[in-house]
């Protein structure tokens with residue numbers, strides 16, 4: 670299976686959101702990545718239900734909704750109702766993570782958990798079997814355009830090993846500082862889904878950048 674590419678609409682032009690949504694529709698991208706920030710869990714506020722609803726109206730691909738918010742369980746049903754297909758909550762924001770994961774599944778969405786750069790993947794061992802995806806934050810969450818934290822690579826390797834034991838179909842998504850220069854090493858480490866904001870929306874041709882990321886074949890490159 671080729672890697673999943675999820676352009677982050679946080680880096681889109683909000684004054685031309687319909688245009689950027691159509692760009693993603695016609696590109697080789699697989700999902701829309703939608704970053705919801707509350708100004709409490711992260712030091713930034715992005716957008717909420719009205720923007721999600723607007724994107725859903727035109728999006729022809731699944732919406733991968735990343736909740737960087739406290740008390741995510743309060744809003745999961747509403748996000749599902751407004752069109753989320755995959756919902757990611759943060760390990761660091763959930764006291765009763767197992768319960769929150771069940772709420773996501775009961776709402777009809779794929780369930781995913783994100784780990785901040787300082788959070789060990791080993792903490793997910795007992796819940797991995799219940800998850801569709803784990804999102805490895807490779808920057809501190811809150812802003813697009815930051816530099817990839819190199820230690821994230823070891824976390825991907827460790828998580829893939831752990832997943833092979835209990836949930837071999839687990840998707841491992843990487844978010845933050847992903848670009849055409851590091852995606853190959855991330856695939857080799859075991860990740861198979863990639864969020865990219867700046868690398869795509871800052872490219873001279875976003876569709877060509879998406880195609881380049883999508884079509885990297887690690888078997889045809891020298892190790």
Ligand SMILES: O=C(CO)[C@H](O)[C@H](O)COP(=O)(O)O
Nearest residue numbers: 810811813814845846866867
């Ligand atoms: O979750 C995020 C920020 O918290 C963004 O999705 C992420 O940073 C993507 O942006 P970029 O590819 O420009 O780093």
